[in-house]
Amino acid sequence: MMRTGFLIREINGSRLPSIVPSMVQRRPRSVEAYASIQNDISKDLDTKLQEDRPTKDIPGPRAWPLFGNMMRFIPHIGKYGNVDLLTQLRMLRDEYGDMVKLDGIVNRPPCVFLFSPELCEKMYRVQGTWPMRVAMECLHHYRESRQHIYKGKYGIATSQGKLWHDFRSKVNPHMMQPRTVKVHVTQIGEVTGEFVEKMRTLRDPKTLEMPPNFANELHKWALESICSIALNCRLGCLKPNLPADSEPQIMINCVHDMFELMYRLEVLPSLWKLYNTRNLKKFFHVLDTLNGISTKHINRAKVKFHETKNQTSPQESSVLEKLLSMDEQTAHVMALDMLTAGVDTTGNMSGALLYYIATNPEKQEKLREEAMSVLPDKTSLVTPEVLHETKYAKACIKESLRLFPVSIGNLRTMQSDVSLGGYKIPKGYNLIACHPLISMESTQFPDPKEYIPERWLRGNTDFPSARDAHPFTYMPFGFGARTCIGRRFAEMEMETLLLTVVRNFRIEWHHEPLKCKSRFINILGSPMQYKLIDL
Numbered sequence: 001m002m003r004t005g006f007l008i009r010e011i012n013g014s015r016l017p018s019i020v021p022s023m024v025q026r027r028p029r030s031v032e033a034y035a036s037i038q039n040d041i042s043k044d045l046d047t048k049l050q051e052d053r054p055t056k057d058i059p060g061p062r063a064w065p066l067f068g069n070m071m072r073f074i075p076h077i078g079k080y081g082n083v084d085l086l087t088q089l090r091m092l093r094d095e096y097g098d099m100v101k102l103d104g105i106v107n108r109p110p111c112v113f114l115f116s117p118e119l120c121e122k123m124y125r126v127q128g129t130w131p132m133r134v135a136m137e138c139l140h141h142y143r144e145s146r147q148h149i150y151k152g153k154y155g156i157a158t159s160q161g162k163l164w165h166d167f168r169s170k171v172n173p174h175m176m177q178p179r180t181v182k183v184h185v186t187q188i189g190e191v192t193g194e195f196v197e198k199m200r201t202l203r204d205p206k207t208l209e210m211p212p213n214f215a216n217e218l219h220k221w222a223l224e225s226i227c228s229i230a231l232n233c234r235l236g237c238l239k240p241n242l243p244a245d246s247e248p249q250i251m252i253n254c255v256h257d258m259f260e261l262m263y264r265l266e267v268l269p270s271l272w273k274l275y276n277t278r279n280l281k282k283f284f285h286v287l288d289t290l291n292g293i294s295t296k297h298i299n300r301a302k303v304k305f306h307e308t309k310n311q312t313s314p315q316e317s318s319v320l321e322k323l324l325s326m327d328e329q330t331a332h333v334m335a336l337d338m339l340t341a342g343v344d345t346t347g348n349m350s351g352a353l354l355y356y357i358a359t360n361p362e363k364q365e366k367l368r369e370e371a372m373s374v375l376p377d378k379t380s381l382v383t384p385e386v387l388h389e390t391k392y393a394k395a396c397i398k399e400s401l402r403l404f405p406v407s408i409g410n411l412r413t414m415q416s417d418v419s420l421g422g423y424k425i426p427k428g429y430n431l432i433a434c435h436p437l438i439s440m441e442s443t444q445f446p447d448p449k450e451y452i453p454e455r456w457l458r459g460n461t462d463f464p465s466a467r468d469a470h471p472f473t474y475m476p477f478g479f480g481a482r483t484c485i486g487r488r489f490a491e492m493e494m495e496t497l498l499l500t501v502v503r504n505f506r507i508e509w510h511h512e513p514l515k516c517k518s519r520f521i522n523i524l525g526s527p528m529q530y531k532l533i534d535l
């Protein structure tokens, strides 16, 4: 049982579910292991399908002839037109219940939103041998039309089936194992030390507040960090007064634009599959620019690798170097993906994390006590040994990702007809496990709006424990074989930043509560003007 608990935590950062099906109570170490578990699971589903009701019976807004459900989402006209994605989901759940079907949106396959942890758990059980997530078709379209870059290897974010499996199997050992992350801690400690020095200088001398565009500085830190992990090179993002037309700033802008355009192409109704729309053209331009700059740095790193091949120990190599020894094209595409996926995610989530620390002074003091115990001086660097000790910091990150998650849900595309919630869900349907909403249910997390890191601590008796929530409630990095591959790097970066900041400053917030802008991913919707008081 202990070992199984470890398995589930390993995959999700969650705890062992007592109701986890017996098939899942094995310890899958590889993509293949997940595949065999999924095979077992699907066998007993076939019999159920015959008894299930058709999808037309699933509650949800009924599609009108001709217009489908499009009108309901058009701004100023439709009921859901003027609210953000998260609010749309809340409205659908309140109106229709735990399982809501939405079809009749041009360009999108029908989808079913799941608002209970039990249904989410079932979704992961029927996700198939190699889970499919068809959620970024415009990005895949771009990749297929840029054969000179991708050469038939499109990366794990948008590939499906065997292509995804072959790629993921190669990169998993170099990105998911704790020991591969450990070797990058000192590097990130250094980048973060520099960033915190920079934070000191960015303050308004009178108010001691950060400038309104501080979120951009967080993105620079995130890009600098992921680049040092991926390529073992520094981009210079932290230099003072980085010009607006500098390469790092252009990369950051391109990543923002990419997510914004994916929102317009994938989430809002769009005709890009029918013709080359203005947004699709912009999208291609943005990605060409981003890939152009990234490729330049990747190629430089490759040259360095070939020149110094035998001088770096395999443990100390960058992710690119480790993958280059195996397969050059996989290495190139994974590096491109890291420089894209590791900026807005970690940057925005770190901004929210510092906000929760700033607005919860008691928790901050507790965290500082922990930081002081492992970092004797303000300039002490975070090391793997430090991160071994810092349980409260980890709890702070978990709680922050509960309140401010990166995505509105985890999507799985069904690869065969499946039985779920008493309905027969046909092949090709998208199911979306809406964990962010479920994580805000008081039945799962009492006082759900409160920032209570103690929920995540073992042995805590003073606060409601996360152990009492259903284990499929909270999945900020997804679940199973298709879980976030950058998770360990992201957590390590965020923890390093958190500890270094509270070791140096008392951090305060004197503004309106933080707003969340729910687009393709959730992003910070307020100027991040923390007040930083030197300790």
Ligand code: HEM
Pocket (backbone or CB within 6 Å): 133, 156, 157, 158, 168, 226, 337, 338, 341, 342, 343, 345, 346, 349, 405, 406, 407, 410, 411, 475, 476, 477, 478, 479, 480, 481, 482, 483, 484, 485, 486, 487, 489, 490, 491
């Ligand atoms: C706080 C930061 C981050 C959060 C909360 C986050 C969250 C997620 C989530 C929810 C998924 C979908 C998982 C699923 O469908 O089960 C995902 C996938 C992915 N993430 Fe992250 N992510 C973060 C940072 C990163 C970073 C730093 C990288 C790059 C190193 C990265 C690369 C990816 C990739 C490539 C996938 C697709 C994996 C696949 O389909 O096999 N992420 N992430």
